[in-house]
Amino acid sequence: MDFILPMEKHSKLYRYKYLALYHALREAIHEGTLPEGTRLPSTRELAALYGVSRGSVYQAYDMLHGDGYIRSAAGSGTYVSGAAPQLAEEPRRGAEIELSAWGRTLTGPLSGMKKTRPDMGGMISFTDTGPSLDLFPLAEWKSAIAAAVREELDASALMLEDAAGDIELREAIAAHLRRSRGIAADAEHICLFNGSMQALALLTQLLLGQGEPAVLENPCYTGISRAVAACGGIAVPAPVDGEGIVPRDWDARLLFVTPGRQFPTGAVLSPARRRELLAWAARRNAVIIEDDYDSEFRFAGRPLEPLKALDREERVVYVGSFSKTMFAALRIGYAVLPPSLVQPVIRAKALYEPVSPARLEQRALARFMRRGEYARHLRRMRRYYGEKHEWFRALMQKHAGELFELQPSDAGLHIYARWRGLAEDYELFREAAIAGGVQFRDTADYQWAPGAPAACFSFAHLDQEQMKEGIRRMADVWKVILSRRK
Amino acid sequence: MDFILPMEKHSKLYRYKYLALYHALREAIHEGTLPEGTRLPSTRELAALYGVSRGSVYQAYDMLHGDGYIRSAAGSGTYVSGAAPQLAEEPRRGAEIELSAWGRTLTGPLSGMKKTRPDMGGMISFTDTGPSLDLFPLAEWKSAIAAAVREELDASALMLEDAAGDIELREAIAAHLRRSRGIAADAEHICLFNGSMQALALLTQLLLGQGEPAVLENPCYTGISRAVAACGGIAVPAPVDGEGIVPRDWDARLLFVTPGRQFPTGAVLSPARRRELLAWAARRNAVIIEDDYDSEFRFAGRPLEPLKALDREERVVYVGSFSKTMFAALRIGYAVLPPSLVQPVIRAKALYEPVSPARLEQRALARFMRRGEYARHLRRMRRYYGEKHEWFRALMQKHAGELFELQPSDAGLHIYARWRGLAEDYELFREAAIAGGVQFRDTADYQWAPGAPAACFSFAHLDQEQMKEGIRRMADVWKVILSRRK
Structure with missing residues (x-):
């Protein structure tokens, strides 16, 4: 069966597989890739084809069925329906709507939210500001x-x-x-x-x-x-x-x-x-x-x-x-x-x-x-984060001590670190680090005027191995930068 | 044991008994009604005294204990503590804080919230805008x-x-x-x-x-x-x-x-x-x-x-x-x-x-x-409210038809009703109705300029008997007003 869906695109837009599949099928029907009367694969076939569970295929088919995109014929399978749903129209963009003065001030990036997922492509991320769930009761x-x-x-x-x-x-x-x-x-x-x-x-x-x-x-x-x-x-x-x-x-x-x-x-x-x-x-x-x-x-x-x-x-x-x-x-x-x-x-x-x-x-x-569960949880996490805090300091000082000067701190879930080198090297290093699979927060985002370069390292969500790996990657990236200079 | 707490006041402020009890005890300690060293009743005694559960007394004692207001002596009971907590100071009101122009526009009453509890003192309330939970899955x-x-x-x-x-x-x-x-x-x-x-x-x-x-x-x-x-x-x-x-x-x-x-x-x-x-x-x-x-x-x-x-x-x-x-x-x-x-x-x-x-x-x-639970719930509630809607219309027309003219409607959880009589009689009636144990929403709250008097009757949360009783009360109230005129 010749069957191609725009799955890659929708997998990026939707974090649930059944939603990605639903939107991919819907788009294929709208685009004419799957014209009226096309027999769709069985749930088993489609699940195998795109590496999703049969439950996800069921859910996607169920939604398309409800919308009128597909129909089932008893005993003979699922077909693209003839009745094109109203939604089939070209999306209308309509007139640009003018905002109030207040609305116009809301430019700038949407800070306070993560822009990346920590597990994406094996990136070690010191940017995640959430707590660890390891010991959550x-x-x-x-x-x-x-x-x-x-x-x-x-x-x-x-x-x-x-x-x-x-x-x-x-x-x-x-x-x-x-x-x-x-x-x-x-x-x-x-x-x-x-x-x-x-x-x-x-x-x-x-x-x-x-x-x-x-x-x-x-x-x-x-x-x-x-x-x-x-x-x-x-x-x-x-x-x-x-x-x-x-x-x-x-x-x-x-x-x-x-x-x-x-x-x-x-x-x-x-x-x-x-x-x-x-x-x-x-x-x-x-x-x-x-x-x-x-x-x-x-x-x-x-x-x-x-x-x-x-x-x-x-x-x-x-x-x-x-x-x-x-x-x-x-x-x-x-x-x-x-x-x-x-x-x-x-x-x-x-x-x-x-x-x-x-x-x-x-x-x-x-x-x-x-x-009393909250107080108990805080006590437990205080010890746990205290340990992580110590690991992180020790590992950083040992492997990346020449790069960053860690600020003293005895609390919290992140450590502030001043870049020891030149400002232009910091920029170079930060970009190379991302390419090298490790990222951290740049404190320039928090400054009113350009200051000395510094970084924020959140450590609460990482285990000792992940920290070690992240710090090793930073050290490696820096070595490559230095070696290229020679 | 001579033991009086300001329970009535705090029962009105706090809807949970343990909180009312906690605040009543705290106030009595602050006021000196319960001076340092006073032995407090046992949980059993206090529970009996104020008609609350022993669990509520435990919780209130536990909170007072945590705050340092009371102490326990092993085997000999609970005493008002000597260490007056910091909270014992007179509440400080501090300087009046000036608000922004935006803040100053936020006057007017806090609409959108109920001002009364429907069950308070046996009041039949047609003001409650929430849905019925009778059939909630x-x-x-x-x-x-x-x-x-x-x-x-x-x-x-x-x-x-x-x-x-x-x-x-x-x-x-x-x-x-x-x-x-x-x-x-x-x-x-x-x-x-x-x-x-x-x-x-x-x-x-x-x-x-x-x-x-x-x-x-x-x-x-x-x-x-x-x-x-x-x-x-x-x-x-x-x-x-x-x-x-x-x-x-x-x-x-x-x-x-x-x-x-x-x-x-x-x-x-x-x-x-x-x-x-x-x-x-x-x-x-x-x-x-x-x-x-x-x-x-x-x-x-x-x-x-x-x-x-x-x-x-x-x-x-x-x-x-x-x-x-x-x-x-x-x-x-x-x-x-x-x-x-x-x-x-x-x-x-x-x-x-x-x-x-x-x-x-x-x-x-x-x-x-x-x-599919939501669609199922909507279908079920549609029939249920449809029945209530019919009951309410029939009962109102039969017993209070001379007072209100019900607007036609075939949907929703409230009915709009114009007052048939004089505006001054409407005011009189509305106040007398509250005294007579029944209340409804006055639509004057929703108007930009005074218009013909009208009321909103929400019926979704009431059963047939409650509706009947509420409507009977309105009819009675009106009879009393008329009889006084003669």
Whole structure:
């Protein structure tokens, strides 16, 4: 049987085989490659032909059948149908639609998302920011989810305050922050978000007017700069050194800061500077947004108190998230708010979400925390990541110590490393590394102005062998570059 | 034992007994009602005292213990601790924080949420907008959730396009719309949202500039008017009659419309007017946002094609949701977008959510739809609601026919009813009805200018006896009003 489908193209577009097959068959029918009346291969034949399961072929055929693309004749097989579905028309592009000024600011790349899959073509990727799932307590999580399914259906539980999210989870977070962070948090001052980025973006919208300045660390997380730009705000980059952000008397009323572990450098903000920032906020009647994105995993030393714990005047918003402590797809973040911001934030969130989404996961997480599973998981992962952190440092210093100078750090899931050589060599090396099967994050993406070249290495998702292989590849790539020069 | 807790106050604030108890005990300790060293009742005693389960007392004690409010002495009971936790300080209100212009527009009530609980004090409530759960296929839903839990953890599945939501669910929605709505939808043009309100708010932000006009139906869903106000847009209210919105040559480039079943009147937009709206959009280079919020449940007649199915120039955005067809807490909505809007919408959504939240429910729903469970559930509920719809009409006409004139309708989960009497009597009646144990939605909330009094009666969540009782109460209330006049 002569049978060719555009499978390669659709396999790249769709990560599920049955979807790739469905779209490939549909395209072949539209294009006339499979004209009306063509007898299609049996599920067994097609499965063998494209190396997919028979179940995938069944699903694809079932979808095409539902759409009217194919028909079955009892006992004699499956045929391309005569009734061309409405969809057979040429796709219409239509008129270009004009966007609002806000819409037009949303250019730039979609940062915060992975652009590559770590397993693609055997690439060793230090760019993946998600946690390791090796020790994830799946049975306990499944049990918490199962218990929450029934509760979630109970619509009578939806009440006015529900844009802020599930009250039990907010209580559990408050208890966790009181115990582990020294933050005198109350559930009623906590609002849940779909990841910390939603908190950052909505707070910016709520606090920053068109043309007003906001102070950002340089370098900083790109999501924050996009949030500031989207509001028409003016970003004021503040330098960062080994003790974190360098305080000044900025003429601004909004500051974003990562005191626990500066992103991406990993610097811990010194106590003196913490006090200075709070004094600045009091003087300027300003709000500080403290993004504690990555400090649950501390391998050594005692954590410093967050700004929020020292915040006597209620000027600090503390933002946290579970995407790094649980798993990447769990988009639950939260903010501890000054009392006067609680109602405005709930109103802002309710404009988009009168009732909080992902109640099922919120209720399951509340149960998981209440049962002590979360605290147990954190303790276990802290040891596990601590070990990985040590391996990575040791392996890097041994095999790639001449390339990068690792910044000291005693927490978190990535290490910041300054390039020891020339800037142009860094560019050369980075591109050659990708060709050589290893990639890492370039911190130029986080900088406001070109600075000294540096890289971020995430290690949490890799095992010792993978780290070793990745570092070996970097060393090899560098050797090749050097040898070519000779 | 002399033991009084402020339980009544906290029972109103917290819907879970252990939380009410925890906060009541905490307050009593702060207030000095329970001074240091006080021996607390045993779990058994306290459970009996406040009519809660021993498990709730355990949980409350456990939380207080974790916070340091109480201590246990082996064999001798539980005591109020001496170490006053940091939280014992007076709550600090701090400085009033100034909001951005955007933040200041977010006044008005938080509509879209229930302000009352339907079961509170035996109230019969026709205000509840959620679906009935009587026939919800819980076992099938649980099975779909269980299957999705493992998949969700697979972080490697998170890719660039994931702000738009799970691709399998988008495919399942596209197939559903092709079959049941005649919309030539493709998964790549569908973006998932956390309920339809997020779609409406983000699209408004993306399309409507400061000071620009947007056409809204009068009356219309309050969420839309809030979205327009938040963008600084100017709402142009368009009159609605028995055939839906009355088309005009509005000088605007954005129109919100509910053609399938006008909200709240229930009018179905005539075919001629559908064509007029599309012609207007072509002439004005405008975008039409079609909110198909409530048309899955059609009891009689054939549905008309949505505007989107007739949209040859790609000017229509079709918005739908699962909150009414599945259950109220499932906040999954979607929009079918013109191709040129796909990237801008994904960028707008990614500003808040680089990765879509509620992946677990998205993947479970995809599975539920693919297995045919969703179509089966819709068919079953269509018959069930059709019956309820008939009961309600018959009961209302029989017992409260002199009060309200029910609008004709053959779909949806609520009935719009014009008040037959004087406007001042309507106000009197509405307040007396609440006192008499029955409530309904006042459509004045949806109007731009005071119009003839009318009410919305949601019936989906009530059984025949509850409807009868609610209608009887209304009739009784009216009798009392009339008798007092004599």
